[in-house]
Amino acid sequence: MSIRSSALKRPKSNVSEAIWFFYIARRTGYSKPKVHIDMSKTPKRPRVSDGCSISLVSVTPLRIMVELLEGILTHIEFKADGRDNCIRVESIDAAGVCVATGKLVCTVECTGAGEQVAFTVNSGILKTCLKTLNAYQSIDMVYDRDVVAAKLLLNAYEISSSITSKFQLPVLDIATKPIGAFDMNYDFTFELELNTLRNITKNALLLKGDEIQFTVRTNSGFVELTIFTDGGAEQEHVFCAKSTDHSTPVRIDEGAEVDEENFHGMRERYKHRFSVSYMNKFLVADSQLISLRLSPNKPLILNYPLGIEDSFVSFVLSPRVTACT
Numbered sequence: 001m002s003i004r005s006s007a008l009k010r011p012k013s014n015v016s017e018a019i020w021f022f023y024i025a026r027r028t029g030y031s032k033p034k035v036h037i038d039m040s041k042t043p044k045r046p047r048v049s050d051g052c053s054i055s056l057v058s059v060t061p062l063r064i065m066v067e068l069l070e071g072i073l074t075h076i077e078f079k080a081d082g083r084d085n086c087i088r089v090e091s092i093d094a095a096g097v098c099v100a101t102g103k104l105v106c107t108v109e110c111t112g113a114g115e116q117v118a119f120t121v122n123s124g125i126l127k128t129c130l131k132t133l134n135a136y137q138s139i140d141m142v143y144d145r146d147v148v149a150a151k152l153l154l155n156a157y158e159i160s161s162s163i164t165s166k167f168q169l170p171v172l173d174i175a176t177k178p179i180g181a182f183d184m185n186y187d188f189t190f191e192l193e194l195n196t197l198r199n200i201t202k203n204a205l206l207l208k209g210d211e212i213q214f215t216v217r218t219n220s221g222f223v224e225l226t227i228f229t230d231g232g233a234e235q236e237h238v239f240c241a242k243s244t245d246h247s248t249p250v251r252i253d254e255g256a257e258v259d260e261e262n263f264h265g266m267r268e269r270y271k272h273r274f275s276v277s278y279m280n281k282f283l284v285a286d287s288q289l290i291s292l293r294l295s296p297n298k299p300l301i302l303n304y305p306l307g308i309e310d311s312f313v314s315f316v317l318s319p320r321v322t323a324c325t
Helices: 017-028 060-070 123-131 194-206 276-282
Strands: 051-056 075-081 086-092 098-105 107-111 116-122 138-144 151-157 164-170 188-193 211-218 222-229 235-242 267-275 289-294 300-305 312-317
Touching (some): 051 116, 060 075, 060 123, 116 164, 123 164, 188 222, 194 276, 194 289, 211 276
Antiparallel strands (some): 075 116, 086 098, 211 267
């Protein structure tokens, strides 16, 4: 097909570049080349004779998990479960005050003896490596117990390009002590924005506060949660929500239309104090909604969802033994 040069001359009228390009493309039959991405072309993993290979489509859930755990654990023991396709964490901090548990659903292949493989790495080193990666990168973690001076291999990549990032982390010869099962039957579960609780704990630390107290009062139609902190200036934040069934999760920071009559017959159901510095350590990662579980004479449980179904990090914190006044 031949087109006279005059036919392709751009008119002097006010025609945008996009419209003029579209006109030329239609006249000449030009079209943008199609780009084909072969999703099956992922980097080959090293062969593992006795260990595990873990794959995640996105590095983000793993990065959030490690950022949360690094606040209280100097090292993290991961347990790769090839049967349930997940990695689990269950450790207690060095002071023996807080227990951290977690689960992240992923693709797990275990070789050698058994369907579970455990390995321990320095939490700070792993956090630093993961922070250098982009959210849209996929990642493989490979650990082979049959190699002398075994290391954890991290291989991050983009499926649509040839860009890869690789790290080798030393595996520590440290095993965590087993932790007994928790009674998960709790009287109250509150859902709230992470920033709501984070701002309260940050203010408490700035005011030289040491403790944070949670108090729950209920009547037949409402539940009230009061968060109190001590320090140079005392804080008290009161949240009230409609709730006829207190055993179901209650969203408390959206606000509810209440008046004085709603508070008639309110009865105190829970009151305990905790370390505000520990609470602040739990609230470091980016998240939108967290859940807070409270029940008399039981530790507090703070739960983070990781953006994947059945994936979470939970912190279990014992209350202060000092009597509440």
